[in-house]
Each structure stands twice: as structure tokens, then as C-alpha cells.
Amino acid sequence: MDGSEFELRFKSNGSDHGEPLNFGNTVGLVGTRQFNGKAEKVDFGILTMGQSAGECPECRSYAFTTDLSDAEFESIVRSWRVAVLPGNRKAAAKYTHFPLRVNVHHRHRTIRTPEELSIQWDRIFTPKYLSRIKKDLPHDMLGENSSLLVMLGPGDVYFGDKGIEILNLPN
Secondary structure, eight states, X not given: OOXXXXXXXXXXXXXXXXXXXXXXXXXXXXXXXXXXXXXXXXXXXXXXXTSOGGGOGGGOTTTTTOSSOHHHHHHHHHHHHHHHTTTOHHHHHHTEEEEEEEEETTEEEEEOSHXXXXXXXXXXXXXXXXXXXXXXXXXXXXXXXXXXXXXETTTTEEEEXXXXXXXXXXX
16 A cells, blocks of 8 residues: 545446446546545546456456456356256266366365266365355455466355366355
8 A cells, every 4th residue: 555545436428328437337436546646547447247348457356367358258267157056967067177177174185087076066066165166256356476367256166267176065
């Protein structure tokens, strides 16, 4: 933190039809930044899921992991969740990069094939773990350039450019 103070308001693109602006109907935030007794104008744009990476290539959240647009990458994560939650093993395996690392109780094991994943399914995807995955939203996921992976939720699942790579099971 550099001690900056911001005074911001929502920026309209005219589509709000006179309704109060909020994060759902705005295109950004505009205002001023106060720092060391000086004021400067600021204008923060908001990139939505509907925008393509071509509209704002430097804004792509997952560029360090994949060449896919954010919407395409998040679609893969959503498809994996849609398969995992009801127990569709075959569909979930399509979005899994093998070998898959499964971390549990400070140990890990490796799942090498879709068949092995199916055999281990009930030991991995317990009701407790599924309830966590159900709460994890595949939007605005965090990642780090050093690992080239993106995490779903608070690190429950890690995705790379070829699909799911790491599962962190709850203790």
C-alpha cells in the first residue's frame, strides 16, 4: 500500500436506462487518486466474461497458463465441475491432465489414467470435497506465473493449459 486514497464512481456506457449503476451494469470506475498531496484522474475499465481476449489482450487473467480466452478457459473449468459434481467420471476425465496429482494429509499420490481415476473416484470425491467444489466459482480464479497453474477456490483444484492437474483434498 502506498497510502493512496481513491474517490471513485461507476462509469456508464448508456445501457443502464437510468437505473442506479452497479458492478453488473457498469463499464468501469472513474474518479481521482490522492497521493502525497496531489490528485490525479483515474479510469479503471472492467473486463466482463462476455468480452473476448482480442478486446483487451493485456487484461487476460489466464494468459500465463493458456492461449485460450478467459471465457473459454473458465468454460473448461465449469464443464469439469458439471461432470464431477454428479459423478460423471468419463466426462470429468476428458478435462483431466494425466498424470494427476492428488494431495491429501501432507502426502500425495499419482493417478495415471482415466481408468485409475474411475477406480479411485469414491476415495477422492468424497461428499466433503464435493461440497467444497460446489462452492468454488470458476470465475476470477487466481493463479501464479511461477507454477503456470490456476486455482479453483482456495486451492481445492489446480488447472493448467491441458486441464485439471492437482487436487487438494480436505483433511
